[in-house]
Amino acid sequence: MVTIKDVAKRAGVNPSTVSRSLKDSKSISEKTKAKVRQAMEDLGYVPNVAASQLASGLTQSVGVIFPPSTSPDRLTQPFFMEILTAINDEAKKRHFAIAIGTGDSAQDLKEQVALMHKQKLVDGFIVLYTEKDDPVSHYLQENHIPFVSVGQAEDGVKNRSFVDNDNALMAQEAVDYLVSKGHERILFVTPSETETLSQVRYAGYVKGMQAHALSPLAIGLFAPKNPETIDQLGSLIKSHRITAVIALDDLLALRLMQLLSFYDLAVPDDVSILSFNNSLYAKILHPYLTTYDIGVAALGQESLTHLLKEIAEKTADPQQLVVPFALKERESVRDLRK
Amino acid sequence: MVTIKDVAKRAGVNPSTVSRSLKDSKSISEKTKAKVRQAMEDLGYVPNVAASQLASGLTQSVGVIFPPSTSPDRLTQPFFMEILTAINDEAKKRHFAIAIGTGDSAQDLKEQVALMHKQKLVDGFIVLYTEKDDPVSHYLQENHIPFVSVGQAEDGVKNRSFVDNDNALMAQEAVDYLVSKGHERILFVTPSETETLSQVRYAGYVKGMQAHALSPLAIGLFAPKNPETIDQLGSLIKSHRITAVIALDDLLALRLMQLLSFYDLAVPDDVSILSFNNSLYAKILHPYLTTYDIGVAALGQESLTHLLKEIAEKTADPQQLVVPFALKERESVRDLRK
DNA sequence: GTGAAAGCGCTAACAA
DNA sequence: TTGTTAGCGCTTTCAC
Numbered sequence: 287m288v289t290i291k292d293v294a295k296r297a298g299v300n301p302s303t304v305s306r307s308l309k310d311s312k313s314i315s316e317k318t319k320a321k322v323r324q325a326m327e328d329l330g331y332v333p334n335v336a337a338s339q340l341a342s343g344l345t346q347s348v349g350v351i352f353p354p355s356t357s358p359d360r361l362t363q364p365f366f367m368e369i370l371t372a373i374n375d376e377a378k379k380r381h382f383a384i385a386i387g388t389g390d391s392a393q394d395l396k397e398q399v400a401l402m403h404k405q406k407l408v409d410g411f412i413v414l415y416t417e418k419d420d421p422v423s424h425y426l427q428e429n430h431i432p433f434v435s436v437g438q439a440e441d442g443v444k445n446r447s448f449v450d451n452d453n454a455l456m457a458q459e460a461v462d463y464l465v466s467k468g469h470e471r472i473l474f475v476t477p478s479e480t481e482t483l484s485q486v487r488y489a490g491y492v493k494g495m496q497a498h499a500l501s502p503l504a505i506g507l508f509a510p511k512n513p514e515t516i517d518q519l520g521s522l523i524k525s526h527r528i529t530a531v532i533a534l535d536d537l538l539a540l541r542l543m544q545l546l547s548f549y550d551l552a553v554p555d556d557v558s559i560l561s562f563n564n565s566l567y568a569k570i571l572h573p574y575l576t577t578y579d580i581g582v583a584a585l586g587q588e589s590l591t592h593l594l595k596e597i598a599e600k601t602a603d604p605q606q607l608v609v610p611f612a613l614k615e616r617e618s619v620r621d622l623r624k
Numbered sequence: 625m626v627t628i629k630d631v632a633k634r635a636g637v638n639p640s641t642v643s644r645s646l647k648d649s650k651s652i653s654e655k656t657k658a659k660v661r662q663a664m665e666d667l668g669y670v671p672n673v674a675a676s677q678l679a680s681g682l683t684q685s686v687g688v689i690f691p692p693s694t695s696p697d698r699l700t701q702p703f704f705m706e707i708l709t710a711i712n713d714e715a716k717k718r719h720f721a722i723a724i725g726t727g728d729s730a731q732d733l734k735e736q737v738a739l740m741h742k743q744k745l746v747d748g749f750i751v752l753y754t755e756k757d758d759p760v761s762h763y764l765q766e767n768h769i770p771f772v773s774v775g776q777a778e779d780g781v782k783n784r785s786f787v788d789n790d791n792a793l794m795a796q797e798a799v800d801y802l803v804s805k806g807h808e809r810i811l812f813v814t815p816s817e818t819e820t821l822s823q824v825r826y827a828g829y830v831k832g833m834q835a836h837a838l839s840p841l842a843i844g845l846f847a848p849k850n851p852e853t854i855d856q857l858g859s860l861i862k863s864h865r866i867t868a869v870i871a872l873d874d875l876l877a878l879r880l881m882q883l884l885s886f887y888d889l890a891v892p893d894d895v896s897i898l899s900f901n902n903s904l905y906a907k908i909l910h911p912y913l914t915t916y917d918i919g920v921a922a923l924g925q926e927s928l929t930h931l932l933k934e935i936a937e938k939t940a941d942p943q944q945l946v947v948p949f950a951l952k953e954r955e956s957v958r959d960l961r962k
Numbered sequence: 963g964t965g966a967a968a969g970c971g972c973t974a975a976c977a978a
Numbered sequence: 979t980t981g982t983t984a985g986c987g988c989t990t991t992c993a994c
Binding site for chain 3: 678
């Protein structure tokens with residue numbers, strides 16, 4: 287194994303000079319750096335991470351925490367793999383490694399996070415979910431460990447960093463878009479009314495409707511595991527002669543399509559569907575879904591960038607970072623004016 | 625920060641004794657160990673990973689390599705997140721950490737793997753895909769770095785460890801099952817005939833058909849991106865009056881369902897579908913898919929277990945580990961005998 | 963069965 | 979601008 291000493295010897299300098307050159311310290315002359323770099327090249331030197339960690343106290347790596355897999359399907363949403371690769375790509379660029387945390391329960395996760403931190407495995411965390419009274423976030427905050435969450439900030443939680451889209455605006459623009467296509471009887475549908483995300487987007491929907499002097503409908507619940515909601519939703523759509531529905535995500539939109547076909551309603555001829563995420567699901571079945579791309583890559587990149595900033599500056603800098611979204615027009619929305 | 629020295633002082637022993645107790649060395653008396661453990665408890669001691677890595681030369685962590693994201697959808701298959709959590713869970717139990725590797729190209733990935741290894745970030749790798757002439761596997765093999773691949777072994781590659789299902793047998797049993805439900809005109813469909821996995825399963829299908837004195841049909845190609853194959857497949861199913869198709873995976877099965885409905889064929893009334901993976905896709909739309917569960921958790925667990933064994937024993941021990949599969953009967957196969 | 967002591971490879975004062 | 983030096987926290991021979 288070639289160490290910093292070997293490089294130093296070959297370059298005819300002191301090991302500390304090599305160390306400094308490595309981090310491109312400005313107190314080393316370009317000439318010396320060049321010499322050192324050449325020596326590194328010649329010898330095929332690669333720094334030993336453990337040694338530098340031990341000496342510097344910095345881990346050069348961050349933890350990425352997945353949501354508790356209480357509902358087993360959640361994790362298999364394409365979103366998580368997408369953001370994981372986005373974060374990893376950004377981390378590579380910045381010479382950081384990432385460690386992942388998964389667990390069955392939030393409690394489990396909390397213990398893992400605590401361990402990772404105490405073991406000095408990571409300097410900070412990206413938490414890929416937000417939940418009320420989440421033990422993980424609480425732990426991180428109480429212990430003043432740098433972290434950023436991906437997802438909607440809860441109300442009242444101010445001194446924490448979040449990366450998210452402007453979900454209210456996105457839902458509002460969804461209404462604008464549908465109205466521009468001639469729709470007026472628009473319904474908002476979600477699989478769970480309690481989720482913060484649902485609430486925020488529903489609020490955006492309400493605002494959007496009101497902006498067009500349309501009366502917003504009550505939130506539509508469609509929980510595939512709860513058969514009641516299915517029937518209710520079906521009749522609601524029929525009786526209110528809904529022409530467009532906004533679905534909380536692509537998967538829900540897919541299920542909605544099937545529900546509608548059961549009621550002999552075709553998409554988009556009878557009912558248009560507009561959804562969010564632009565995930566793989568949007569292009570499985572025709573009609574391909576018109577959906578908002580939430581910029582997963584940007585979410586990942588921003589979260590890491592901000593986290594590293596907090597780590598480097600050793601100071602919490604709570605920010606709400608918002609990532610732009612973009613409409614992907616495909617086949618599930620009909621223009622009623624044509 | 626509480627170190628091994630603090631523990632030693634409190635327990636009234638030498639740091640080396642603490643270190644030994646930590647690894648439950650048998651050359652330390654139970655009495656001393658108890659004392660030491662108590663001291664650790666009292667002080668809330670947590671070992672510093674970097675220090676132990678540096679001193680021992682062992683990283684206590686392994687790399688998990690995802691397939692190159694050349695086709696962006698591939699990674700979002702639920703399989704990868706599932707196996708990642710399975711591996712991570714197993715790793716937690718064994719006090720190992722995992723580092724992940726992702727990249728756009730195989731070349732990219734190779735460089736990342738090389739770096740991870742040279743930096744002494746990991747002791748070995750789990751490669752979550754198999755491909756012909758894959759630079760990553762080549763690199764690992766040439767440099768005698770412990771690794772195990774998840775997926776079908778290519779022919780002729782003998783001195784490497786793989787974890788996989790017995791895919792030929794699974795396809796053969798799929799035929800058995802369909803025959804037991806009264807089907808005879810059975811078609812095997814795949815999105816890509818060149819993939820090893822396709823070939824192996826197709827071979828199993830052929831064998832299964834022959835075992836029942838049925839003549840196997842040519843492999844059916846259904847590449848959604850290639851419209852020709854869609855028409856061809858549709859007519860094929862019509863003209864041969866196919867009653868059951870075996871689909872390479874759940875996603876394909878879903879697309880197949882839509883194709884069939886386009887031809888006014890209902891699943892399972894007119895055509896039955898049997899697929900593989902038992903992924904999230906199997907339960908999105910009715911009819912829910914009858915599909916083989918490939919035991920992702922076991923795949924992950926076995927791969928890690930075997931890798932750690934190779935690392936610990938410092939000796940390559942090429943093995944083909946096979947993980948059992950199980951049929952999940954749901955709604956997509958009709959019993960023609962009823 | 964336990965202690966002493968020399969490192970693992972790198973960093974970061976402090977000097978020069 | 980560069981060299982000297984003392985660790986970072988743990989492991990592991992080698993003694994006893």
